[in-house]
Amino acid sequence: MHAFIEFSGKQFRVEEGSSIKVPRLKEKIGTKISVENILLLEDGKKTTIGKPFIKGKKINGEIISHGRSRKVVVFKFKRRKGYQVKNTHRDEYTILKINKLGIQNKKATTKKKDVVDKKKLDANNKITKKVATKSKAAKSEKKEKE
Numbered sequence: 001m002h003a004f005i006e007f008s009g010k011q012f013r014v015e016e017g018s019s020i021k022v023p024r025l026k027e028k029i030g031t032k033i034s035v036e037n038i039l040l041l042e043d044g045k046k047t048t049i050g051k052p053f054i055k056g057k058k059i060n061g062e063i064i065s066h067g068r069s070r071k072v073v074v075f076k077f078k079r080r081k082g083y084q085v086k087n088t089h090r091d092e093y094t095i096l097k098i099n100k101l102g103i104q105n106k107k108a109t110t111k112k113k114d115v116v117d118k119k120k121l122d123a124n125n126k127i128t129k130k131v132a133t134k135s136k137a138a139k140s141e142k143k144e145k146e
Helices: 118-145
Strands: 002-007 010-015 019-023 032-035 038-042 047-049 057-068 072-078 083-089 092-098
Touching: 010 019, 038 057
Parallel strands: none
Antiparallel strands: 002 010, 002 038, 019 092, 032 057, 038 047, 057 092, 072 083
């Protein structure tokens, strides 16, 4: 059983019990994280593909540790121009351990429907009908006069 998820703008392939290295998160070690952006979920029998995400499923994980990767050297130059710039940086990361895949359904949220007062609706309908009938009556009177 594995899944493809989108987390922090990047895509990862995850399995139950696996660990992934994601860009640094502000939460502390031991914090539970839930990922709702599931692109593909495959158990041995069934494959579910999202459009773009699978609705109603989420994956739970836990922050294991934080760290910094190896130093990356960024060297820019233009030949024959005497231009050379050397910069370095170290990316920070968080290791996230995946617990269960797609087992827990997201709680269904109910949207509140706009309740319209029937009195207001009836009053508006009557007003529009009266205006419409007056305008039709006025037109018919003009035709009769001509």
